[in-house]
Amino acid sequence: LRVGCPLMLIRNLLPPKQCNGTCLVGKSLMPHLIEASIVTECGRGENVFISRIHLYPSGSDMPFHFCRSQFLVRPCFxxxxxxxxxxxxxxxxxxxxxxxxxxxxxxxxxxxxxxxxxxxxxxxxxxxxxxxxxxxx
Structure with a gap:
């Protein structure tokens, strides 16, 4: 990811403006936060902050626990x-x-x-x- 890169949300965060499929443009990238501007109809031009979330597997029978951290966006060219x-x-x-x-x-x-x-x-x-x-x- 880079500043100015088009992004798409891959999960609903704060409906109706931050829904699955909302297109954004990255303005600032930090280790745990992305600042972006909405480019789709609902909320166009509004700045939003997307934090990195931690995902834990459910129903795992493994003797250890693990966590996956990710931003809920993907490049959207x-x-x-x-x-x-x-x-x-x-x-x-x-x-x-x-x-x-x-x-x-x-x-x-x-x-x-x-x-x-x-x-x-x-x-x-x-x-x-x-x-x-x-x-x-």
Missing amino acids: AMSINKSQGQTLSVAGIHLWEPCFSHGQLYVACSHVGSRNALFVYAPQGRTRNVVYSEVL
């Missing part, structure tokens, strides 16, 4: 279409190395950008299909 749901993006690039396989998935991917000039789609096959199940409509 890219995200899946499903993770992008509910977010508004200023610029988006969609890499379709395989066609969409679920009802409305292409629509969801393309509808999170306000302007079509800020949407970039890469489909190696040259074309893709929009999957729509008429029985769902």
